[in-house]
Amino acid sequence: MLTTIIKREFIAHIQSLRFSLTLMLCVGLMVLNALVLVYSTHRFERDVYRENITQQHQTLRDNGAAGLCQLLLEGPGVFYKKPSELAFCAGFADNKLPDKIGAESYLVYMAVYSEGRSIDKSFYWPWILSFPTELKDAPLLSTFITIDWVFVIGVLLSLAAFLFTHDAIVGEKESGTLKLVMANSLPRHTLLWGKFWGALLVLSGVLVLSVVLNLLIVLVLAELSLDFSHAVRIAVMVLISVVYLAGCTSLGLLISAHSSTRRVSLTTVLFIWVSMVLLWPQTGKTIAELFHQETHELEHTKHVYEHGDGTFIWHPIRGHAFGLAEENNNRLDPAFIKKFSSALRSERTHHQELENAQLLRRIQQVNLAQNIVRVSPMGAYQYAMEAMAGTGLPRYRHFIDQARSYAQRFEESLLALDRADSRSLHIPFVKTGLSTQKVKLDQIPVFAENLSAASLASSAIVDLALLGFFAVFTYLAAYLVWLRSSIVD
Numbered sequence: 308m309l310t311t312i313i314k315r316e317f318i319a320h321i322q323s324l325r326f327s328l329t330l331m332l333c334v335g336l337m338v339l340n341a342l343v344l345v346y347s348t349h350r351f352e353r354d355v356y357r358e359n360i361t362q363q364h365q366t367l368r369d370n371g372a373a374g375l376c377q378l379l380l381e382g383p384g385v386f387y388k389k390p391s392e393l394a395f396c397a398g399f400a401d402n403k404l405p406d407k408i409g410a411e412s413y414l415v416y417m418a419v420y421s422e423g424r425s426i427d428k429s430f431y432w433p434w435i436l437s438f439p440t441e442l443k444d445a446p447l448l449s450t451f452i453t454i455d456w457v458f459v460i461g462v463l464l465s466l467a468a469f470l471f472t473h474d475a476i477v478g479e480k481e482s483g484t485l486k487l488v489m490a491n492s493l494p495r496h497t498l499l500w501g502k503f504w505g506a507l508l509v510l511s512g513v514l515v516l517s518v519v520l521n522l523l524i525v526l527v528l529a530e531l532s533l534d535f536s537h538a539v540r541i542a543v544m545v546l547i548s549v550v551y552l553a554g555c556t557s558l559g560l561l562i563s564a565h566s567s568t569r570r571v572s573l574t575t576v577l578f579i580w581v582s583m584v585l586l587w588p589q590t591g592k593t594i595a596e597l598f599h600q601e602t603h604e605l606e607h608t609k610h611v612y613e614h615g616d617g618t619f620i621w622h623p624i625r626g627h628a629f630g631l632a633e634e635n636n637n638r639l640d641p642a643f644i645k646k647f648s649s650a651l652r653s654e655r656t657h658h659q660e661l662e663n664a665q666l667l668r669r670i671q672q673v674n675l676a677q678n679i680v681r682v683s684p685m686g687a688y689q690y691a692m693e694a695m696a697g698t699g700l701p702r703y704r705h706f707i708d709q710a711r712s713y714a715q716r717f718e719e720s721l722l723a724l725d726r727a728d729s730r731s732l733h734i735p736f737v738k739t740g741l742s743t744q745k746v747k748l749d750q751i752p753v754f755a756e757n758l759s760a761a762s763l764a765s766s767a768i769v770d771l772a773l774l775g776f777f778a779v780f781t782y783l784a785a786y787l788v789w790l791r792s793s794i795v796d
Contacts, residue, residue, distance in 0.1 A: 308493065308497055309497050309500060312498060312502070312505070313504045313505045313508070314505075315501075315505070316475075316502050316505020316506065317505045319505075320471055320505060320506060321509060325467065325470050325471065326509060329463070329464070329467040329513055330513050330516075332463055333459055333460075333463060333464060333514075333517045334517050336454055336459045336463070336517075337456075337517040337520055337521040338520060338521065339454060340455055340456070340459070341395065341520075341521045341524035341525050341528075341529070342528075343454070344394075344395040344525060344529055345524065345528040345529045348394070348398075349390070349394075349529055349530075349531065352390040352394075353390060353530075356387060356389060356390055359385070359387045359407075360387060363384045363754075364748060364753065366384050367383065367748055368747075368748050371745060371746035371747060371748060371750075371751070372745055374742070374745060374746075375728070375741060375742045375743065375744050375745070375746050376738050376741035376742060377738075378721060378746055379718070379722075379735065380431040380433075380434075380738060381411065381412055381431070381434065382410045382411050382412050382434030382717075383434075383714060383754065384410060384411055385407050385408070386407060386409075386410060386710045386713070387407050388406040388407060388702075388703075388756065390406075391698050391702070392533060392537060393537060393540060393544075393695075393696040393698075395455060395525065396456040396457075396692060396696045397456060397457045397544075397692040397693045397695075397696040397698055397699070398453065398455050398696070399453040399455065399457065399693075399698075400698050402453075404698075404699075405438070407439065408436055408437070408706070408707065408710045409439075410434055410435070410436050410437070410710070411434055411437075412431045413431070413432055414429060414430075414431055415429060415431070415432060415632070417429050417632065417633065428632055428633060428635075428638075430632045430647075430651075430737070430738070431736075431738070432654065433651050433652070433655035433736045435655060435659040435662055436659065436710060436711060436714055437662055438669075438707070440606070456518075456544065456692065457692050459517065460514060460551070460552070461551065461584070461685055461689060461692075462685075464510055464548075464552055464555075465551070465552065465555045465580065465583075465684075465685070466580055467513070468506065468552050468555035468556045468559055469555060469558070469559045469562075469576040469577075469580055470559075470576070471506045471509065471510070471556070471559065472502070472506050472559030472560050472562075472563055473563055473566075473569070473572045473573050473575075473576045474569050475502045475506070475559070475560055476499075476502070476560065476563040476564045476789065477563045477564070477566045477567070477568065477571075477572050478569055481568065481569060485794050486794050495786075495789055495790055496786060499564075499785065499789050502560060503556055503557065503560060503782065507549075507552065507553055510552045510556065511549055514548055514552065515545070518541075518545060536759070539760050540696070540697075540760050540763065540764075543695050543760075543764060543767070544692055544695050544696065547688065547691045547692060547695070547767070547770075547771055547774065548688075548692075550771065550774045550778055551774050551777075551778075553778040553782075554684055554774060554777040554778035555684070557778055557782035557784075557785055558576075558579070558781045558785075559576055560781075560782070560785040560789075561781055561784050561785035561788060562579070564789040564792050565788050582683075583684060583685050584685045587680065587682065587683040587686070588680045588683060588685070590679065594675070605661070605664055605665045605668055606665060609661045609665060612625060612657075612658065612661060613625075613658075622657075624650075624653050624654050625654050625658075627650050627653075628650040628651050628653070628654045631643075631646065631647050632647065635647070638739050639739055641732060644734050644739055644740045645734055645740075647737050648735060648737045648740060651737065652736060655736070666707070670700070670704065674700070677690060677700065681770065681773060684773075684777045687773040687774050687777070688770070690770045691767040691770035691771050691774065694763055694764075694766035695763055695764065697758055697763055699766075701763070701766035702763070705762065705766075706756060709754075709756055709757065710754070716752050717751060717752055717754075720751050720752055721746070721751060722735065724744070724750065725741055725742045728744055730742065730743075731743075
């Protein structure tokens, strides 16, 4: 009996006009997404990334040729985040989140004239990891402008799931067919289960067909090197999409079982869909914006530390280091070098703490907003897809962690080379305290971001669990409402 109901519902759906429209829209937009990737987005981002990496390596070679001291003082340069090969699946956040981290110092030019000669007192502020400020402006949910899997599945197919099921029960109740069906001693749970699977199989079929066509175009025309780990991530994204659509299907059945007429059911599902996709995410963003003030205060504190408060009075830590550089005329005195190095070390520690605190506040602010948005299934779905595609906030935090780890290895490797030079004073942060030997690029570690499917999947577990809970809860609620519903209008 269950198989008969599923077949009946399946055939009824694929013969409907809404199925034809859904299929054409989804397939058409998936093909458009693949063509945009092939002829525009991917090639441009790949070429820019390669150019940036080439320039970064050349800078390291030039500084290494100038001497170990120059390489260590100027730092490793800028770290660039590699464009995700699966950005076409969920690329909205990849275009909004920062794609680089600075690790550069800057030279303070300072010279005084004494007894007719110029004394150079220039020095480098020690390099720190500096993070772009765009994170605070990152939108929380995809817009209708970005055509990717999240838009096609999360927006269009979710609407199709509601439209397929909004009249599944109330429609048959109004037409009188529900009474005839239930007259055959059909258990209620069997009827509901059959309607659920009939709709979900149709939606899954559209999903799979759209995804397969999209991937075929990408694999044939795009210059993407997808391996087994990418295939695993794509399979997980398809699973996430099916769970999300199962929740939307169950919610549509719940509304249909609870509504008195088709008109009421249709109005309700449209209102819920708009709220789930558009209205609730803005609520999360509004709440998070209440915490902007603390971030602005940190930005002001960092600006005053770096540039002064308008009266050119610097922070005592930075001012002490600057004062030492300005007052001492003997840059070769080991006692001065050690004292100056200690001052620069304190300056660097405090400056990095300010930068880290600023980044932490921005991430906490976005996390708070995303946690609010996750109440909406659409929010949880997008963040799960972004995690698996390697384009969302978890990927950015992973990028930060790897940049920090590399920066530490970079400095440790150069200090080890410095210790091997007997002519060096082995005092960091001061040019005259370090080795002047030349360093080749193959003698130091080069930054390369490493992404694994396991690390990305761990970031999507919470959102996938929320989607699973959403699907199970809405189906159980639909079942309870259906048990108490009358089969006559």
